[in-house]
Amino acid sequence: MRVGDGTDPATEMGPLANARRLEAISGLVEDARARGASVLAGGEGVGNRGFFYAPTVLAGVPDGAEILHEEPFGPVAPILPFTDEAAMLEKANGLEFGLASYVFTNNVRRQQRLTNALEYGVVGVNGALTHHPEAALGGWKESGIDTEGGIEILEPYQRVKHVNLRWGSNPA
Structure with missing residues (x-):
């Protein structure tokens, strides 16, 4: 997926709403990773300006992971076995x-x-x-x-x- 300026017609996914959302998504992905989930795609911010985060797929997400207990409101798809x-x-x-x-x-x-x-x-x-x-x-x-x-x-x-x-x- 092309992540970038939401006004550019070639962009498939624009930025997150704000810096807090970027921090929250990063934290949820890191928590899942620390608990044993695998990052199959994405898993990190994009660029060094704005609130962009790569579309992320997590596999093997354990029941205790925060992403299963908070709404991410970001581009993260946890795959549950x-x-x-x-x-x-x-x-x-x-x-x-x-x-x-x-x-x-x-x-x-x-x-x-x-x-x-x-x-x-x-x-x-x-x-x-x-x-x-x-x-x-x-x-x-x-x-x-x-x-x-x-x-x-x-x-x-x-x-x-x-x-x-x-x-x-x-x-x-």
């Missing part, structure tokens, strides 16, 4: 947060089963998430208390009323 589908769901749904998750399989029944079972506000299937303004976006558990986007955001402003009208012979 599991033995079967039930163990994967237990591990994934056991995390405190639930903004986004991903499923990679060409088995349509497994896609449906997993997208229904995962306790996340957004589930990407076989690729990166693409968010459309008309789609609701919201996290579950500690990842948020509401949604944004989509028609669902209008619900607090609506007052629903059912009227059952029967016309009789005397309209006055």
Whole structure:
């Protein structure tokens, strides 16, 4: 991925929001590494100016790693080992947060089963998430208390009323 100026059309990923986020991401990756996780890609800042961090993939992330107990809000994907589908769901749904998750399989029944079972506000299937303004976006558990986007955001402003009208012979 090309990391750089977010206004450059050739850039695929821009900077993090601020210096605190850059420090937080660096700390989460270093903590995972110190606990035995392997860095398969990235794992470091990019350049010496701005708040750029390379897209990072961590494998073998142990249960005690901070990245599994804090939302990173940065370009880090922890890969969690599991033995079967039930163990994967237990591990994934056991995390405190639930903004986004991903499923990679060409088995349509497994896609449906997993997208229904995962306790996340957004589930990407076989690729990166693409968010459309008309789609609701919201996290579950500690990842948020509401949604944004989509028609669902209008619900607090609506007052629903059912009227059952029967016309009789005397309209006055």
